Amino acid sequence: MDIIKTLEKDLIPERSFPDFKAGDNISVHYRIIEGAKERIQIFRGDVIQRKGSGLTQTFTIRKISNGIGVERIFPFYSPNIAEVELHKRGKVRRARIYYLRDLKGKAARIKELRKG
Amino acid sequence: MSGIIGKKIGMTSVFDETGKQVACTVIEAGPCVVTQVKTIENDGYQAVQLGYGTKKEKNTSKALLGHFEKASTEPKRKLVEFRDSFSDAKLGDVVTSEIINLGDKIAITGQSKGKGFQGVVKRHGFAGVGGQTHGQHNRLRSPGSLGACSTPARVMKGMKMGGRMGNDRVKQSNMKVVSVLHDKNLIFVKGSIPGHNGSLIIIEK
Numbered sequence: 001m002d003i004i005k006t007l008e009k010d011l012i013p014e015r016s017f018p019d020f021k022a023g024d025n026i027s028v029h030y031r032i033i034e035g036a037k038e039r040i041q042i043f044r045g046d047v048i049q050r051k052g053s054g055l056t057q058t059f060t061i062r063k064i065s066n067g068i069g070v071e072r073i074f075p076f077y078s079p080n081i082a083e084v085e086l087h088k089r090g091k092v093r094r095a096r097i098y099y100l101r102d103l104k105g106k107a108a109r110i111k112e113l114r115k116g
Numbered sequence: 117m118s119g120i121i122g123k124k125i126g127m128t129s130v131f132d133e134t135g136k137q138v139a140c141t142v143i144e145a146g147p148c149v150v151t152q153v154k155t156i157e158n159d160g161y162q163a164v165q166l167g168y169g170t171k172k173e174k175n176t177s178k179a180l181l182g183h184f185e186k187a188s189t190e191p192k193r194k195l196v197e198f199r200d201s202f203s204d205a206k207l208g209d210v211v212t213s214e215i216i217n218l219g220d221k222i223a224i225t226g227q228s229k230g231k232g233f234q235g236v237v238k239r240h241g242f243a244g245v246g247g248q249t250h251g252q253h254n255r256l257r258s259p260g261s262l263g264a265c266s267t268p269a270r271v272m273k274g275m276k277m278g279g280r281m282g283n284d285r286v287k288q289s290n291m292k293v294v295s296v297l298h299d300k301n302l303i304f305v306k307g308s309i310p311g312h313n314g315s316l317i318i319i320e321k
Contacts (some may be wrong), residue, residue: 003125003126003142003144004125004126004127004128004142007128007142007297007300007302008128011128011130031135033134033135054128055128055129056128056129056137075129075131075137077131078131078135078137079131079135080135
């Protein structure tokens with residue numbers, strides 16, 4: 001097990017993403033390669049969870065698109081993530097806010113965390 | 117066909133050239149030492165015997181100690197013979213993971229994890245009894261009928277039933293090498309391989 005951890009230390013690429021956690025509102029700039037062309041798609045939503053550790057860690061983002069809830073899972077160290085933008089820090093009490101899936105409309109809002 | 121002995125380290129993932137995450141197993145392949153060379157003149161067939169791992173001298177029999185002495189090496193934990201390979205190998209040669217390259221298809225043999233006594237649903241992939249209603253109160257995962265009645269009046273040999281599962285020698289072929297780190301003797305294989313972390317495996321190319 002230790003070999004895996006030390007190995008991942010070498011394999012993990014440098015990432016300068018802001019430190020986000022569940023409840024935060026972020027947008028992920030994801031590179032999409034179509035044939036020879038490459039473009040950037042922005043996926044903005046609330047972070048539902050961060051899962052795993054090391055190289056295999058992922059995070060899930062949920063947004064409401066045309067009234068339908070859409071969730072997308074990104075590998076944290078995916079080379080296709082160009083940028084992560086942090087818009088709002090959310091005030092939530094748990095690390096996995098799955099309860100958001102059952103809430104609709106106004107109830108599904110997350111309070112913004114204000115420091116000081 | 118050449119091969120090498122290795123150890124399962126554990127699982128992680130790598131990203132391929134399109135950015136897709138691929139689950140892979142990390143294997144420490146070698147370094148192995150040639151402990152015996154078999155030739156057609158001497159043994160009737162061509163093969164080399166490789167040794168891998170370390171073993172205490174006090175846990176090694178005198179006969180084996182003499183065998184390792186011939187190859188002028190330390191006692192090895194595992195000895196495996198590879199037929200019709202390494203035709204130019206000499207006694208005491210070191211085989212490293214460098215025989216395995218990126219993109220190679222390899223076969224991996226290991227001892228699968230023991231699962232204990234398991235029923236037919238897990239052990240043989242039976243579907244179990246369809247529903248939970250219609251009087252099925254305690255036979256949801258039962259095997260069902262074992263055969264006909266007075267002819268043959270016995271259960272056929274090889275009937276699939278519950279029993280010990282796992283801890284078998286399993287060979288998995290066509291495993292793709294997705295990454296190699298020759299300086300650490302590590303290779304990354306796509307997917308999972310049989311056995312616990314730390315268990316010894318045989319890699320054939």
